Amino acid sequence: MTSKAENQARFGVPVDSMVFARGVRKSFGNAEVLKGIDLNVPTGSVACVIGPSGSGKSTFLRCINHLEEVSGGVLLVDGEFVGYDLRHGKLYEVNNKLLCQRRADIGMVFQSFNLFSHMTALENLIEAPIMVRGMSKGEAKDKAHALLERVGLSAKADAYPRQLSGGQQQRVAIARALAMNPKVLLFDEPTSALDPELVGEVLVVMRDLAESGMTMVVVTHEIGFAREVGDQLIFMDGGVVEERGEPREMIANPQSPRTREFLSHVL
């Protein structure tokens, strides 16, 4: 097993990098969805990924926590391969236990919330800390209440997901991810399934997280959020990064015609 420092030296990873991708490829059968993605997300920064549907942005996000296996390239989180160990120049798939340990450090928020529907909001938040981290029930509950308060839902601790609005469910889902103290938080179109008037409450929570220094990779259609909160903006199209840059600059003055066309549709 290679150490974090070895990996960083070997692949030229910047010291403060949290998520690092170089030449990441992914194929489903004959269809190549990702054709060599490069990305560096420094610790404490927010990277926003935009692009038309089918551009591979969600697939790339799912590769980061190994929900999808990459077909090639280097993808490191905090200097480590998530699903593999590098030994003697080969990537060995790690066993389940190690994979679970590493995944526990990578939070993920889904488009369709995916709250555990048979558990209350509070139970959703304490499940993984107790079962995966071995936290005591009392401690987990205290932490869960604090997190629910942070996302403005302390009154809904005993509500089941079905009894919550979409925006409330997504805020609980964010709190659930935070309950694991993740090193990085991945958002897969977190507001796309929401009614327009509920989008704001989720974005407020995400902005608050970004300001508190959480490292975030956000796949989104909310250009306004990308402009105000993002430290870098990546436009993906057809499995490649078409353009990247500082969000304000890139939105105001896109270089690639494809980016310009896409932005003209969503702005």
Added chain:
Amino acid sequence: MDRAETQAPPEALTVVPLRHYGLWVGTAITLVILGLILKALATNPAFDWPTVGKYLFHPSIIRGLGQTLLLTITIMVLAIIIGTIVAIMRLSPSRVLNAFASAYIWFFRGAPALIQLIFWFNLSLIVREFSLTLPFVGTLFTIKTNDVMTPFVAAVIALSLHEAGYMAEIVRAGINSVASGQTEAAGSLGMNHRLILRRITLPQAMRFIVPPTGNETINLLKTTSLVTIIAVNDLLYAAQSIYARTFETIPLLIVVAFWYLFVVTILSIGQHYIEQYYGRSDQQQGASLGETLRRAFRFGRVAQPA
């Protein structure tokens, strides 16, 4: 439409319901048939109600009932355990496990229960004895198949393997009914496969598993009456032993039917509460007990809860 009608003030209009003549005729015929049945039950001496009363709590009937209940519970518990294991194998990515599980379901669900029952009872025709022999140690013990395969054991093995075939399909359908996003979310929180199955998938699958499992239990309760054929002393066998002596066939069959119906009623009530427990995250108001009983006997039209 004449002038008077068009001039009438709106509040003066009365609604005349459509007359459902067919419904009235059907109701009348049903009532006549019901009357005839009641008359027959009350007046035909063959029903012999005093004898029914005499045997209803007869010690050997009650013993038989106990045996039937013991069989049903033992078989159902084993069937749920075996069925769950087979269902998990059926969903496994390994082709061999998958094929084995499919073959299991095909065979044990497909072959008639009665034949499986007689087969296990006659196992000694294939295997005379079981022995455990270790190299360098020698034979540790030997038991004759006939000593182990009592009628009760044969009944438990045969019917639980048979029932497990059904349960495997029920559990599999239940697990498949849980959205894949639930597994992904649990995986992204660092939960492993076994933890996800135990804490996330199975508890949610229960809402889909419990209702058909209740039906299976009720079915099994009645299927256990097949064991009379290999002389297990169950409820029906107890009644048969009595009427073989006294020729009071009909009254004793009524006694048996009474007890089966009684237990089915109790099971339906239990099922109602279990369903309510697993459906608690649904927010919907649970059906009342009276409604459950009505549903159990299928009288009256009960609206299906949404």
